[in-house]
Amino acid sequence: MNPEFLDRLVQVLGKESVITDAAEIEPWLTDWRGVYKGGAQAVVRPSNTQQVADCLRLCNEFRIPVVPRGGNTGLCGGATPDASPGNVVISLDRMNRIRSIDTIANTLVADAGCILGNLRRAAEAEGRLLPLSLAAEDSSQIGGNVATNAGGVNVVRYGMTRELVLGVEAVLPNGEVFNGLQTLRKDNTGYDLKQLFIGSEGTLGVITGVALKLLPLTRVRSVVLAAVNTPQQALELLRSLYGRCGARLQAYEYFTDECLDLVLAQVEGMHQPFEGRYGGYVLVELADTADEGALQDLLEEVIGEALESGLCEDAVVSASLSQLQALWRLREEISEAQRADGPHLKHDISLPIERIPQFIETAEATVREVAPDCRLFIFGHFGDGNLHYNVSRPEGADRGWAKEWEGRIAAAVFGEVAAYGGSISAEHGIGQLKRHEFHHHKDPMHLRLMLQIKQIFDPNSIMNPGKLL
Ligand SMILES: Cc1cc2nc3c(=O)[nH]c(=O)nc-3n(C[C@H](O)[C@H](O)[C@H](O)COP(=O)(O)OP(=O)(O)OC[C@H]3O[C@@H](n4cnc5c(N)ncnc54)[C@H](O)[C@@H]3O)c2cc1C
Structure with a gap:
């Protein structure tokens, strides 16, 4: 605790943006899984980029460690401070404004604190798709998604977050604003510096704004849950489906029978999808911009062929939206079921x-x-x-x-x-969970370059200490 620093912080940002009461700070000190617990002297909740810059400048001057926090759904303890009571947690939750949606350039620009699910719904209202989708999308923030280079269920078609990012605005530890929030599709002017923030896990600065690509809205969807006895069958089924359905293949998820058992035991309202039990299950989603009948026919045809040629043992094709959602829940509830299990x-x-x-x-x-x-x-x-x-x-x-x-x-x-x-x-990234393994397995030259980059951005090492590097 540093009273002089805290006084200055409140002076610069105002009382409404700074929490210093120990009881009020408490909920900000643990991760989603409840595995990590840390300490902090303050939680700062800026409402704009300038306030983030003011906060970081001050932290840098006093050498105060800063932990950026998005929706706190990260699974590696990256947004949880270490045990030191001197940390400052900087939460982006009040920076939740959509700055623009452009349906000609097909771009969306938003504050980093926007909840991913809200951005997806805003894009959909304009007839566009923001394809980043994960089970935690109604809690995680786009800044956190970018900081972790999140993946999710549609990577097979659209790629990771990195492939959807056109621009980044971020505040460096010294308070300078890196203005890379452009929406250009083409810009070959030297090193693409915004890439460094993608997957940086809060170690280089605080992301305050993000520009993203939008895609045509896939209005029609069809899902099948296919039962397989071996992962080799799942692999061959993927080969066959990709060949037949090409870009319409939107998700290809797998889970074992043990996962299904856990979900049935731990989550209310779940039903066994097949009469028999199998080694594993593949959830396939096809999606297209139009022509539901054709999509459904295609899926039924390729699954029929797969059953005939032994690429799967049984299959349920969704016949309605509620059935489609029920099949998805079998896959998406696995993390919750695990949390309940211990x-x-x-x-x-x-x-x-x-x-x-x-x-x-x-x-x-x-x-x-x-x-x-x-x-x-x-x-x-x-x-x-x-x-x-x-x-x-x-x-x-x-x-x-x-x-x-x-x-x-x-x-x-x-x-x-x-x-x-x-x-x-x-x-999921490295966070504090995999730091040891990361240092053990990463190529030493890659590690050296990363440390040199960190030194350029954050010479006083105030950004998210104990995470990643
Ligand atoms: C049920 C469940 C399902 C999940 N499924 C997936 C999945 O399918 N795919 C996947 O990739 N992940 C998944 N995750 C993990 C998690 O949702 C992602 O890592 C997500 O991108 C984290 O976003 P967040 O806003 O919650 O970030 P946080 O957890 O708050 O932070 C994560 C990291 O990013 C940093 N950070 C956060 N915001 C900023 C910012 N504005 N500037 C700089 N650094 C920042 C933090 O310091 C921390 O290091 C899942 C999590 C849960 C709980």
């Missing part, structure tokens, strides 16, 4: 797609050598080569199991990932 060791990994089946087989053997009775929950964005490879305590073990086994299991999983040429973080 602490899970999460490994958000990326692999060369064609090696996923083999990885699943050998990784299980490796993990079971370490912890024979653990429970495995494997699901994720199969179409992008992204698995959430989650490990939980054996039946009957107490909830402290995860903490005790974390290091050994992470070493086993990430060792396998490295052997397959994969990445230890596909879409």
